Amino acid sequence: MKEKDYYSLLETSAKDWADLQQAVVNKSLKVWLACVILAILAPVLSFMLIDASTNISQWFQRNGTLLLAFSLLAEIKAQVVIKSIF
Numbered sequence: 001m002k003e004k005d006y007y008s009l010l011e012t013s014a015k016d017w018a019d020l021q022q023a024v025v026n027k028s029l030k031v032w033l034a035c036v037i038l039a040i041l042a043p044v045l046s047f048m049l050i051d052a053s054t055n056i057s058q059w060f061q062r063n064g065t066l067l068l069a070f071s072l073l074a075e076i077k078a079q080v081v082i083k084s085i086f
Contacts, residue, residue, distance in 0.1 A: 025084050032077035039070035 043063035050059055 021084055025081050028077045028080040028084075032074050032081065035070045035074035035077065039067050039074060042066045042070065 043066060046063055046066075047059065
């Protein structure tokens with residue numbers, strides 16, 4: 001949500017603003033949870049589907065990239081939650 005949307009909330013009641021903040025936090029937590037689950041499951045599932053000709057070090061490098069990408073997305077969403085709580 002953009003900053004100007006937050007400023008327009010100053011004209012509304014505190015309950016409406018709190019409801020909106022709660023909705024933002026809930027959405028961010030859902031996205032965070034999905035990213036954490038994907039960060040854990042992506043390497044595990046791909047290891048189960050690995051074929052015999054694939055080098056383990058090459059597999060580790062490729063899945064490290066997936067793990068890092070999903071972990072960074074989860075960290076960004078966690079920061080949204082932390083900023084809105086504190």
